[in-house]
Amino acid sequence: MVGNSNTEIDDTRPSGTLRALAIDQRGTVAVIAAITFPVLVGAMGLGAETGYWYMKQRKLQHAADVAAYSGAVRLLAGDQRPALEAAAKRVASASGYSPATGTLTANPSQNTLEVALTETHPRLFSSIFSPDPVNMKARAVAKVEGGSVACVLALSPTKSGAVTVSGSTSVDLKGCTVASNSNAADSFLMSGSASMNADCVYTVGKAVTTLGLRQSVCQEVRQNAPVTLDPYANVAEPIGSGTCNGRSVGNPNKTTYLTPAENHPSGMKVMRFCNGLDVKGTVIFGPGLYIVEGGSFTANSSDPNSASSASLRGDGVTFYLKDSSLDLRGNVSLDLKAPTSGPYSGILFFGGRQSTVSHSINGTANSILTGAIYTPASAISYKGNSATTNGCTQLIADQITFTGSSTMQSACDSSNTIWAGRTVSLIE
Numbered sequence: 271m272v273g274n275s276n277t278e279i280d281d282t283r284p285s286g287t288l289r290a291l292a293i294d295q296r297g298t299v300a301v302i303a304a305i306t307f308p309v310l311v312g313a314m315g316l317g318a319e320t321g322y323w324y325m326k327q328r329k330l331q332h333a334a335d336v337a338a339y340s341g342a343v344r345l346l347a348g349d350q351r352p353a354l355e356a357a358a359k360r361v362a363s364a365s366g367y368s369p370a371t372g373t374l375t376a377n378p379s380q381n382t383l384e385v386a387l388t389e390t391h392p393r394l395f396s397s398i399f400s401p402d403p404v405n406m407k408a409r410a411v412a413k414v415e416g417g418s419v420a421c422v423l424a425l426s427p428t429k430s431g432a433v434t435v436s437g438s439t440s441v442d443l444k445g446c447t448v449a450s451n452s453n454a455a456d457s458f459l460m461s462g463s464a465s466m467n468a469d470c471v472y473t474v475g476k477a478v479t480t481l482g483l484r485q486s487v488c489q490e491v492r493q494n495a496p497v498t499l500d501p502y503a504n505v506a507e508p509i510g511s512g513t514c515n516g517r518s519v520g521n522p523n524k525t526t527y528l529t530p531a532e533n534h535p536s537g538m539k540v541m542r543f544c545n546g547l548d549v550k551g552t553v554i555f556g557p558g559l560y561i562v563e564g565g566s567f568t569a570n571s572s573d574p575n576s577a578s579s580a581s582l583r584g585d586g587v588t589f590y591l592k593d594s595s596l597d598l599r600g601n602v603s604l605d606l607k608a609p610t611s612g613p614y615s616g617i618l619f620f621g622g623r624q625s626t627v628s629h630s631i632n633g634t635a636n637s638i639l640t641g642a643i644y645t646p647a648s649a650i651s652y653k654g655n656s657a658t659t660n661g662c663t664q665l666i667a668d669q670i671t672f673t674g675s676s677t678m679q680s681a682c683d684s685s686n687t688i689w690a691g692r693t694v695s696l697i698e
Contacts, residue, residue, distance in 0.1 A: 322394070323391075323404055323406075326389070326391070326406060327406050327408070329365075329366045329367075330366075330367065330387055330389055330406050330407075330408040331408040331410070332365060332366070333361075333362040333363075333365040333366055333367035333387060333408065334362070334367075334385050334386070334387045334408035334409060334410040335410045335696055336361050336362065336365050337358040337359070337361050337362035337365070337367070337374070337376075337385045337387070337410070338358065338376075338383055338384065338385040338410035338411060338412040338696065339410075339412045339694055339696060340357050340358060340360075340361040341354045341355070341357050341358035341361075341376050341378075341383045341385060341412065342382070342383040342412035342413065342414055342694045343357075343694050344357045345378055345381070345383050345414055346414045346499065346689075346692055346694060347499055348499070348501070348504070351376065351378055354376050354378055354383060355374070355375075355376040358374060358376045358383075358385050359374050362374060362385075362387060367387055367389070368389060371389050371390055371391060372387060372388045372389035372390060372406075373387070373388045374386070374387050381413055381414040381415065382411055382412065382413045382414070382697070383411070383412050383413075384409065384410070384411045384698075385409070385410050385411075385412075386407070386408070386409045387407070387408045387409075388405065388406065388407050388408075389405075389406045390403050390404070390405050390406075391403060391404045391406070392404075409698070410696060410698060411696070411697050411698035412694055412695065412696050412697065413694070413695060413696075413697045414692055414693075414694055415692065415693060415694075415695065416691060416692055416693050417689045417690055417691040417692030417693070418446075418447040418469055418470045418472070418487065418488075418689075418690050418691055419445070419446055419447060419469075419687055419688065419689065419690075420446055420447040420448065420449045420472070420498060420688040420689070420690040421443060421446035421447070421448075421662075421663060421664050421665065421678050421688065422443065422446070422447075422448040422449065422664075422665045422670060422678075423449045423450075423451070423498055423500070423664070423665070423666045423667075423688050423690070424449070424450040424451060424452060424457075424667065424668065424669055424670050425451055425500060425646055425666065425667065425668050426450075426451065426452050426668045426669050427451055427452060427453060427474075428452055428453060428454060429452050429454060429668070429669055430452070430454045430455075430456050430457075430459070431454075431456055431457075431459035431669070431671075432450040432451070432452035432454065432457050432458070432668075432669050432670070433448055433450045433457070433458045433459070433669075433670050434459045434460075434669075434670070434671040434672070435459070435460045435461075435464045435465075435466050435482075435671075435672045436459070436460065436461045436462050436464050436671075437461075437462050437463070437464060437673070438462065438463050438464065439464040439465070439466075439672045439673055439674060439675070439676075440464070440465050440466075440674075440675045440676075441464075441465070441466040441467070441468075441672050441675075441676045441677075441678075442466075442467045442675075442676070442677045442678070443466070443467060443468040443469070443678050444467075444677070444678065445469065446468065446469060446678065447468055447469045447470040447471065447472065447487075447690050447691075448466075448468050448470070448471045448472070448690075449471075449472045449473075449495075449498040449688065449690035449691075450471075450472070450473045450474065450475070451474050451497050451498055452473070452474060452475050453474050453475040454475045454476070455475060455476045455478075456475075456476065456477070456478045457473040457474060457475035457476060457477060458471055458473045458477040458478070458479070458491065459477075459478050460478060460479045460480045460482060460483055461478075461480065462480075463482065464480065464482050464672075465482035465483075465484070466482060466483050466484070466672075467484050467486070468483075468484075468485055468486070469485065469486055469487040469488070470485055470487050470488035470491075470492060470690070470691070471483070471485065471488070471491045471492065472491075472492045472495040472498065472690040472691045473491060473492070473493050473494075473495060474494070474495060474496070474497055475493070475494075476493050476494075477491040477493055479491060492691055495690070495691050496691065496692070496693065498688065498689070498690045498691070499688075499689070500646065500666065501666075501686050501687065501688050502616075502617060502642065502644055502646075502666065502686075503646075505613070505614065505617065505620075506536075506613070507590075507620070507622065507623055508534070508536060508559060508561065508588075508590040508592075508614070508620065509534070509535050509536070510542070510561055510563060510590075510592050511534060511535065511540065511542070511561075512532045512534065512540045512541065512542035512561060513532060513542060514542055514543070514544035514545075515541065515542060515543050515544070516543075516545075517543060517545045517546050517547055517548050517565065518548050518550070519543075519547060519548070519549050519550070519553055520549050520550040520551040520552070520553045520580075521550055521551050522550050522551050522578035523551055523578065524551045524552070525551065525552040525553075525554065526551060526552065526553045526554070527553075527554050527556065528541060528553060528554070528555050528556060528560075529541075529556040529558075530556060530557075530558030530559065530560070534559055536559065536612075536613045536614070537612065537613065538558055538559040538588075538612060538613065538614070539557070539558035539559065540558060540559045540560070540561060541558065541559075541560050541561070542560075542561040542563070543560070543561065543562050543563065544563045544564065545563070545564050545565050546562060546563075546564055546565020546566045546567060546568070546594055547560075547562045547565075547566075547567045547568070547594075548567075548568045548569070548570075548571055549568070549569045549570075549580050549582055550569075550570060550578070550580055551578070551580065551581070552580075552581040552583065553580075553581070553582055553583070554583045554584065555582070555583065555584030555587045555606075556584070556587075557584075557585065557586030557587060557609070558586070558587065558588075559587075559588050559590060559614065560587060560588070560589045560590065561590045561592060562589060562590065562591055562592065562594045563592040563593060563594055564592075564593055564594055565594055565595075566594060566595040566596070566597045567589065567591065567594055567595070567596050567597065567598070568597045568598065569582065569598050569599075569600060569602040570600050570601060570602065572597045572598070572599045572600055573600050576600050576601050578601070579601045579602070579603065580600070580601065580602045580603070581602070581603045581604075581605075582598075582602065582603070582604050582605070582606060583605050583606070584605075584606045584607065585606075585607045586607065586608075586609045586610070587606060587607070587608070587609070587618070588608060588609060588614040588617050588618065588619075588620060589618065589619050589620065590620045590622075591619065591620065591621045591622060591625065591629075591645070592622055592625070593622060593625050593627070594625075594627070595627040595628060595629055595630075596619060596621070596629035596630065596631065596645075596650075597629070597630050598630065598631050598632065598633065599630055599631075599632040600632075601634070602632075602633055602634065602637075603633060603634045603636060603637055604631075604633040604634075604637035604638065604639055605637065605638050606618055606638075606639055606640070606641070607640040607641060608640060608641025608642065615686070616641055616642055616662075616664075616686035617641060617642045617644050618639060618640070618641030618642055618643060618644075619641075619642075619643045619644060619645065620644050620645075621644065621645030621646065621647065621648050621667075622647065623646050623647050624647060625645075625647055625648060626647050626648055626668075627648055628648060628649045628650070628651070629643075629645055629648055629649070629650040629651070629667075630650070630651040630652075631643065631650070631651070631652050631653065632651075632652075632653045632673065632674065633653065639663050640662055640663060641662065641663070641664070642663075642664040642665075642666055642686065643663070643664065643665050643666070643667070644664075644666045644667075645666070645667045645668070646666065646667065646668060647668055648667060648668055649667060649668055649669035649670070649671070650665065650667040650669070650670055650671070651671045651672075651673055652665055652670065652671070652672055652673065652676060653672070653673045653674035653675065653676050662686075663678045664686070664688060665678075666688070
């Protein structure tokens, strides 16, 4: 009995031990799980957050890229640093950059623009490991490059033959390019026996040319080119002020001197003609602003058969055509130079921006015009010359037609340079 009793006790021990061991193993798994699960969850959280911050960094870099590109486009347009930064910030914000959490700096340097962005964000899950915020940086550099210096620019966006060279016209453009902003199929138009020598021809639209077109730099006309910017678009149009003078000035075979004496709001000395201006004989214009209102600006009343010659001379002069047409034809010799400083630096003739009257210049073979003939809303018919050495003549008009023989150069001051075909690209 005793033995049987012991035997029963011995038989139950293994079963009790196994149950105890099973209970102990379940407790071990629970402990291990309690220890490892937070680590696993933390690792997954860190992985997800790392991916999130990587995505935010890529978005910030994209914002820097488009901001630099947009700012460089404004740099190409001639904007100054405040405008560049404003354009860059506006585009960056539209691309996901948050000004409330970061900074933007735009550093223009010659033909490049560097944009640097920063953003600061509080941590998400990883804040249990570090209280420091996440700081992000992105940088991009865009450059304005390429293109050619132009001395002829037609501003019309749609007109046919915005630049026209026809008939027996011969145009020799030394060291400069022709640009037309028209999107027409014949934005640049040549016909007949006309000839033109130029560095390049750029058109927003298409070109119709003949064998008379010879380009010394470009192999072919650059069609579908970007719009060429007006270098004088930000120059304020003169205010019509001053005492009115009579239309007729000078006498045949005599020399007359004009000297502006009144003060103009622009800071220049001014002389005003309120019913057009007709020049006879030799007239020498002193430095200053000449306002010609109404009527027309003529020499010998633009009589091509006039027996007497007319001569216009002047250095440092700007003629503002206020609802007045420029009609210099006939037996007229021109030697006029624009100011090299002041509010109208580089502008020789300034046509009103709302005036659509047509203009015509047809000087004698030895005529020299140095500066811009700027009639942004009007068409101009041109025959003339610029200085043979370091000359600077610019034709900027709504529409330009060449007549007769013309020789031009464009060695102009860099601030007044017309750049055609320039492009913007990201370089860093």
